[in-house]
Amino acid sequence: MNLLLLAIILAFSLSSYFFGRSEARKLVTGNIKLNALPAYYGYFLALWCGLPALIIFGGWSLFESTIIKTLILSDFSNIQSRDLFYERTLSFFNGNFSGEITNEIKVASERYAYLNNLAHNSKIALVASAIIASVVFAYKKIKNNNKARDDVEKILKILLFTSSLVAILTTLGIIASLLFESIKFFSTINIIDFLFGTSWSPQRAFVRDASTITPEEFLELKDAFGSVPLFAGTAFIALIAMCVAVPIGLFAGIYLAEYASTSVRKYSKPIIEILAGIPTVVYGFFAALTVGPFFRSLGESLGLTVSSESALAAGLIMGIMIIPYISSLSDDIINSVPQSLREGSYAIGATKSETIKKVVIPAALPGIIGSILLAVSRAIGETMIVVMAAGLAANLTINPLESTTTITTQIVMILVGDQEFDSPKTQAAFALGLTLFIATLFLNYIALRVVKKYREKYD
Amino acid sequence: MTKEERLKKRYNSEKRFKFYGILSVSLAMIFVLVLIQNIVSKGSSAFSRTTIEVDIIYNANLLEIEGPITKEALNNAEFYDLSVESILKIFPSQNAKEERQVLRLFSPDFEYEVKRVLSKKPNKINDIVPIRLTASDDVDQLNKGNFPRDLPEDRRRVSNFQLNIYDNLVEQDKIGKKFNDYFFTKGDSRDPELAGIGGSLMGSFFTIVICLILSFPIAIMASIYLEEFAPKNKITDFIEININNLAAVPSIVYGLLGLGILLSVMEFPRSTPLVAGITLSLMTLPRIIIPCRASLKAVPPSIREAALSVGASKFQTVFHHVVPLAMPGTLSGTIIGLAQALGETAPLILIGMVAFVVDIPGTPVDPSASLPVQVFLWSEQAERGFVEKTSATIMMLLGFLIVMNFIAVYLRQKFEKKWN
Numbered sequence: 001m002n003l004l005l006l007a008i009i010l011a012f013s014l015s016s017y018f019f020g021r022s023e024a025r026k027l028v029t030g031n032i033k034l035n036a037l038p039a040y041y042g043y044f045l046a047l048w049c050g051l052p053a054l055i056i057f058g059g060w061s062l063f064e065s066t067i068i069k070t071l072i073l074s075d076f077s078n079i080q081s082r083d084l085f086y087e088r089t090l091s092f093f094n095g096n097f098s099g100e101i102t103n104e105i106k107v108a109s110e111r112y113a114y115l116n117n118l119a120h121n122s123k124i125a126l127v128a129s130a131i132i133a134s135v136v137f138a139y140k141k142i143k144n145n146n147k148a149r150d151d152v153e154k155i156l157k158i159l160l161f162t163s164s165l166v167a168i169l170t171t172l173g174i175i176a177s178l179l180f181e182s183i184k185f186f187s188t189i190n191i192i193d194f195l196f197g198t199s200w201s202p203q204r205a206f207v208r209d210a211s212t213i214t215p216e217e218f219l220e221l222k223d224a225f226g227s228v229p230l231f232a233g234t235a236f237i238a239l240i241a242m243c244v245a246v247p248i249g250l251f252a253g254i255y256l257a258e259y260a261s262t263s264v265r266k267y268s269k270p271i272i273e274i275l276a277g278i279p280t281v282v283y284g285f286f287a288a289l290t291v292g293p294f295f296r297s298l299g300e301s302l303g304l305t306v307s308s309e310s311a312l313a314a315g316l317i318m319g320i321m322i323i324p325y326i327s328s329l330s331d332d333i334i335n336s337v338p339q340s341l342r343e344g345s346y347a348i349g350a351t352k353s354e355t356i357k358k359v360v361i362p363a364a365l366p367g368i369i370g371s372i373l374l375a376v377s378r379a380i381g382e383t384m385i386v387v388m389a390a391g392l393a394a395n396l397t398i399n400p401l402e403s404t405t406t407i408t409t410q411i412v413m414i415l416v417g418d419q420e421f422d423s424p425k426t427q428a429a430f431a432l433g434l435t436l437f438i439a440t441l442f443l444n445y446i447a448l449r450v451v452k453k454y455r456e457k458y459d
Numbered sequence: 460m461t462k463e464e465r466l467k468k469r470y471n472s473e474k475r476f477k478f479y480g481i482l483s484v485s486l487a488m489i490f491v492l493v494l495i496q497n498i499v500s501k502g503s504s505a506f507s508r509t510t511i512e513v514d515i516i517y518n519a520n521l522l523e524i525e526g527p528i529t530k531e532a533l534n535n536a537e538f539y540d541l542s543v544e545s546i547l548k549i550f551p552s553q554n555a556k557e558e559r560q561v562l563r564l565f566s567p568d569f570e571y572e573v574k575r576v577l578s579k580k581p582n583k584i585n586d587i588v589p590i591r592l593t594a595s596d597d598v599d600q601l602n603k604g605n606f607p608r609d610l611p612e613d614r615r616r617v618s619n620f621q622l623n624i625y626d627n628l629v630e631q632d633k634i635g636k637k638f639n640d641y642f643f644t645k646g647d648s649r650d651p652e653l654a655g656i657g658g659s660l661m662g663s664f665f666t667i668v669i670c671l672i673l674s675f676p677i678a679i680m681a682s683i684y685l686e687e688f689a690p691k692n693k694i695t696d697f698i699e700i701n702i703n704n705l706a707a708v709p710s711i712v713y714g715l716l717g718l719g720i721l722l723s724v725m726e727f728p729r730s731t732p733l734v735a736g737i738t739l740s741l742m743t744l745p746r747i748i749i750p751c752r753a754s755l756k757a758v759p760p761s762i763r764e765a766a767l768s769v770g771a772s773k774f775q776t777v778f779h780h781v782v783p784l785a786m787p788g789t790l791s792g793t794i795i796g797l798a799q800a801l802g803e804t805a806p807l808i809l810i811g812m813v814a815f816v817v818d819i820p821g822t823p824v825d826p827s828a829s830l831p832v833q834v835f836l837w838s839e840q841a842e843r844g845f846v847e848k849t850s851a852t853i854m855m856l857l858g859f860l861i862v863m864n865f866i867a868v869y870l871r872q873k874f875e876k877k878w879n
Contacts, residue, residue: 062725063725065725065726066724066725066726069726149772153772153773153774156774157684157688157774159680160680160681160683160684160688161684161688163676163677163680163681163684164680164681164684164685164689164698165698166677166681166741166744167681167698167701167702167705167744167745167748168697168698168701170701170705170716170741170744170745171701171704171705173716173720173741174708174712174713174715174716176719176720177715177716177718177719177720178712178715178716178719180719181719247483248483248486248487249483250483251479251480251482251483251484252480252483252484252487254480255477255479255480255481255483255484256484258480259477259480259481260484268484268488271487271488271491272484272487272488272491274491275487275490275491277798277799277802277860277864278494278802278857278860279801279802279803279804279831279856279860280802280804280805281802281804281831281832281834281835282494282498282802282834282853282856282857283494284835284838285834285838285849285850285853286494286497286498288838289838289846290497320487320490323487323490324487327483327487351469351470351472351473352473352476352477353472353473353476353477354469354473356476357476374707377707377709378709380709381708381709381710381711381712382709383709383710383711383804383805384804384805384831384835387805387808387835388835388838408709408711408805411711411715411809412711412805412808412809415714415718415808415809416808416809416813429715430715430719433711433712433715436709436711436712437708437709437712440707440708440709440712441704441708444703444704444707445704448703
């Protein structure tokens with residue numbers, strides 16, 4: 001139905017293009033000249049026909065279901081578990097409800113049928129009147145031989161500007177969705193307990209409405225959401241990853257930039273960059289099914305107890321994934337170090353490696369640090385590898401052979417499957433998301449600043 | 460230390476340094492090879508499935524058809540009893556327990572496989588029709604050599620009795636291999652031998668198409684605005700900062716955005732490619748805008764000046780000259796962005812695409828999985844058969860990514876103009 005309406009709007013818009021163009025041609029009589037090419041009159045009419053209708057259509061479709069839901073639920077103020085009730089009403093209305101049919105559900109579904117119908121008809125009426133009104137308006141303008149090209153370009157410029165605003169809207173959306181739930185979370189759980197508590201066991205807060213928590217329960221919840229073990233685990237796995245990625249990535253970057261011949265560079269650089277293009281779920285699978293068990297049996301033969309979900313396996317694989325981020329960026333940065341610096345160093349008799357160590361790297365250091373910071377932010381935001389290969393239980397440890405958990409793992413574990421909104425457990429995931437967002441934003445900001453500042457110096 | 464010794468030491472350190480570089484590059488390349496070799500060696504066997512040939516006795520009395528045997532009646536008939544009767548004949552069993560073990564050599568779908576063949580052949584009634592039925596996962600893995608046979612019986616999934624039947628069937632040359640079409644056409648299943656990526660393939664397809672429809676036009680328009688029309692002011696700066704930051708936000712945060720806004724506020728249907736497409740397009744948008752802007756920037760100003768000098772308006776200059784010239788770079792940036800979106804898993808898990816969906820989705824608003832999510836789901840399964848299925852899914856996924864990246868590189872190399 002919605003698709004049909006959309007098609008009708010587009011068809012009207014298309015036909016009004018041809019209509020506008022031919023109307024413009026009719027204007028040319030005697031000494032009257034058009035202010036623009038006839039096609040622009042067509043575009044003008046088509047834009048006016050399509051845009052308002054599409055905006056109304058889109059806005060209406062987005063909010064229709066929410067408004068109907070609020071309207072229906074406002075009639076049944078005495079019902080518990082309102083979302084469930086509404087779900088049941090909907091499935092009863094669609095004829096696939098199996099369960100006890102209460103009187104309220106019947107009434108509500110009749111009301112739903114009525115409102116749905118009303119909303120539908122008024123949407124069609126609104127869209128039709130929008131098309132008519134705007135076409136009449138635009139048609140009058142055409143008849144007066146307006147400056148169609150200028151008008152079309154004005155509309156297009158607004159369109160272009162609006163689409164660039166999507167970036168801001170996305171940021172706002174992220175912040176809003178994270179903050180909204182986090183604030184609810186922090187009204188139940190003290191932010192200090194969250195940030196500095198050392199025990200994480202959200203399953204204790206299972207199926208409980210945040211608004212009906214008793215003081216005893218509150219005390220119990222107080223130390224269920226201490227996220228220090230998660231921060232520590234995240235930092236620890238990221239550290240292992242960086243121990244793998246920084247030396248390999250940096251040396252690979254230096255070799256490719258300074259030593260490698262053009263043909264070696266041409267083939268090896270894309271091959272290394274394949275590592276960045278492989279989906280992380282593939283690394284996760286590899287870490288969980290091959291590397292984890294391998295380390296375990298290796299440990300057994302050495303007499304060590306290695307968890308099959310060890311931090312080492314997850315960190316190692318994450319490090320491999322990150323290698324190209326460091327190698328490519330440092331390669332670029334080393335390449336942009338001016339040749340004169342190297343030549344100066346060679347001229348006083350330094351070897352190539354001495355030049356690199358004493359001249360090139362110090363000159364490129366800010367950029368290299370920037371690239372490492374970007375890699376760190378990738379590592380702490382990385383999800384699938386740790387979900388599949390790192391542990392689920394939160395324990396504070398610095399033994400790489402034991403299992404630890406991370407922020408992203410816990411977000412996924414809390415939100416996978418059915419979640420009940422309004423429980424502190426679900427909200428905790430958003431609070432963790434907010435922490436992660438702020439941390440990565442901070443790292444990226446510093447990294448971009450460092451890289452940018454450095455680039456300006458040599459350009 | 461003499462001069463010569465010092466020089467030798469410096470040269471040695473030079474050699475060592477260079478060696479570290481070579482070592483790092485080769486290590487990185489070895490990782491690529493090991494990873495791909497590991498996946499391919501585990502996954503390639505999933506493209507064939509083991510079949511067991513059974514002589515089905517087409518005994519119409521067991522079909523419980525009342526009245527004449529027409530095609531329609533055959534289509535509605537139950538073939539279970541008929542199939543079981545013939546299957547039990549492959550090996551003599553003593554009791555009900557052994558009969559169950561014989562049946563368990565076959566996939567639970569044997570009844571439908573028999574029906575598919577026989578209902579089309581009413582003329583064969585009362586004949587014997589040999590049909591190759593899909594073997595169960597255990598037999599499949601046994602046949603592919605993935606099950607060690609020398610373990611004690613209680614640690615094996617296949618009993619001695621079943622092994623005996625299997626060896627017997629091998630001697631009679633009844634065990635065969637067939638191209639695994641189920642893997643491509645079927646949806647998810649709890650039985651590895653019947654599980655396929657048909658559903659997740661469609662899910663991924665819908666997701667990527669929605670992602671493309673939403674992100675490509677918006678990304679191009681935004682980059683045209685920012686590169687060609689935007690005045691230098693605070694709003695423009697703010698937009699640019701936002702885009703750069705969004706490109707580096709972890710993907711799981713977009714999952715939280717989809718969950719918090721699209722699912723709970725706007726009430727979009729859960730687990731559907733529609734929501735996945737919208738969420739991923741928000742994630743891909745900044746990643747497409749950045750290469751789009753770079754390719755617009757690469758068009759030399761002389762093109763713009765030439766167009767303007769012959770009287771084109773600013774819009775005509777941009778849309779008739781700059782954008783077409785920047786198109787190869789724009790398209791390849793978009794394809795690479797979409798390839799990243801295709802491999803993305805974490806946000807999709809948060810918006811509920813991990814549901815167990817057997818049906819193949821027909822529209823973007825049906826619940827479904829996607830290829831990477833399927834990898835995640837199957838990797839959690841215990842059965843040996845899912846390991847090869849997971850690896851084969853990864854091979855498919857990597858195949859798509861390679862094709863997409865290849866197209867992107869080709870577009871850029873073939874059509875992009877080199878200025879200067």
